[in-house]
Amino acid sequence: MAAKRPSSGGKWKQLFPTKCSLFVFLAYMALFINQGIMVTASQRADNSYSYNTVTVVLLSEATKLVVSFLLYLRENKASELFAEMSQHTRVLALYMVPALLYCLYNNLAFVNLAAYDPTTYFLLLQLRVVVTGIVFQVLFKKQLSKWQWVSLFILTLGCIVKQLNVTEKNAQVVTSPKTDDITSHMVSSLFSVHTGLVLLQVLCSCLAGVYNEKLLKDIGAEVHIMVQNVFMYIDSILCNAAVLLMRGELGSAFTVTALSQIWQPAVIVIIINNAAVGIVTSFFLRNLNSILKTFASALELMFTAVLSWLIFGIDIGWWTVLAIALVTYASWMYAQNPVVNRGRLDQLEGSQTSEEVRLVSSETTEV
Template identity: 95%
Template sequence: MAAKRPSSGGQWKQLFPTKCSLFVFLAYMALFINQGIMVTASQRADNSYSYNTVTVVLLSEATKLVVSFLLYLREQLYCLHNITIPVLALYMVPALLYCLYNNLAFVNLAAYDPTTYFLLLQLRVVVTGIVFQVLFKKQLSKWQWVSLFILTLGCIVKQLNITEKNAQVVTSPKTEDITSHMVSSLFSVHTGLVLLQVLCSCLAGVYNEKLLKDIGAEVHIMVQNVFMYIDSILCNAAVLLMRGELGSAFTVSALSQIWQPAVIVIIINNAAVGIVTSFFLKNLNSILKTFASALELMFTAVLSWLIFGMAIGWWTVLAIALVTYASWMYAQNPVVNRGRLDQLEGSQTSEEVRLVSSETTEV
């Protein structure tokens, strides 16, 4: 039986329950677009980096940790509570996944232009839908799945643009040569790394939402952020140790390479992205987060053209059109997922009413 579509006002209310949630949505897109542009701007002419990328990620996590801790102390008037060790341990799962995701971002941005990179990352939408259904036991509607697959089609169309450019390098115009280049591009090492990054993003995002709305719903959001970043710092330190760079990553020479305006902006922006993402998952959901990432494509394509002179081909235009249409279709019937938050808010309201009633009775 088909679900009844809400009115346009109801659709908007389902997408963005509060003005704060709309601000979080817009801030999330703006920060991620800026991150891709800044990372690309910090590359050398050969697409390599003059600084240690793992050190940058580690310093970003440390910045998130300090900011989250200070915000929690400010709100709680320097009173620490709700420190639950089980939740701290559970955050090691998304921390590991985000650690791998963040470090792969530098590798993949060196192999692709920002628009292509963000387009390929939209493959995470379908995978996120599957993981979301499993963890939250919520079945997506037919039209929601159609919008997800149209979004994936947009990613494939963009990949065709890459294979077309690669095929032009071939001196022979034979069809088999062009096909060979298309196949090699689709199954290249960098495509595999993007798919791994997609998997990390899906699992980490949905599991993080599960912790915020269900398993750790009673724990303050900034405390959960602190847990995440403690675990993330441990994971990134382990990456440095495995690469044999734990000592050299924080030498005077290494830190002097980090002390560049562009790199400092990347660290601050990445820290802001992490904190805003936690509010996004708490107030909205993982499915909408992936669509927000898809909408970044239009702005990233234009900015990359304006800043780096990267041409926008017809395949890219078609891909962006598909992404836009998929986003519009999803907006007609968005996913609503509050987890245990409504239950907890209802309990708090009942408790407040009970206290007021008992005070009135005593008077």
């Protein structure tokens, strides 16, 4: 007898197990869209920044640390936090891996955008969709189905097509708009040292996201999520401080002059929004997974295009329309067969439920 296919309600339940997980998904996209808009608003006319970007990242990590600490204290005592931290020092050490990877990713973004035209940069960056799938399979030993892979490739194609709209606009402003010149420029850009740096950036993004999920759901599943956030942000602060030290800016980054450049409404909003992104991402990876996170990022790209049209009057070309159609179709296809990855969370929750039942039974027997 043929296996019964899950209903649309069952598929939705697999995609978003709880109402909270749907809220986390939407909040993740909204915060990232807002981050892009705010960073653009803080730029000078020449697209440079008046503030030290590494310091902003470090202050964002410090804000995340304080928020995580306060959220933990809502239900627990400070002594319990320090007890958990001393009990799980191995998890604290392991969080140095994603912290270092995210630190590299954030700083490589500035290096690569200075070396590449945005079109080539964003084209190469879309490799993270497929790479995330490969890393996910390796770390979690969970094979993706044929249709899940197809949806990932369609999603990648949609992101690439979105950038063709940028290519078309750039081609119109080239002083010598010969097809051979444009093609030659793209090919020479692809085979340079910086191509390796972009690929390293892609790898950092994928490894950090999937490994962070591994820590949340498997290795550190029994550790409170806010304690894990504290681990992550302590390590992130150390990594970004090391970057400032290597650049010889550790002292100058916190002078009155440097901090006055950061103490602007737009930059403060960036720090707060970035802190919110970090907290929401931890809930995203805990309740959902890295594969769905790539779809959220792609949908974010599409929503940004629509919002840019509505807010800034930036035209949406036919390439963008096609990209939105591809990403929408890929998202629908994925929703028919979503990845379900709970790690050891179900096992731990089952053990806690069994323990509660045992305690209730023993109390009833005594009575």
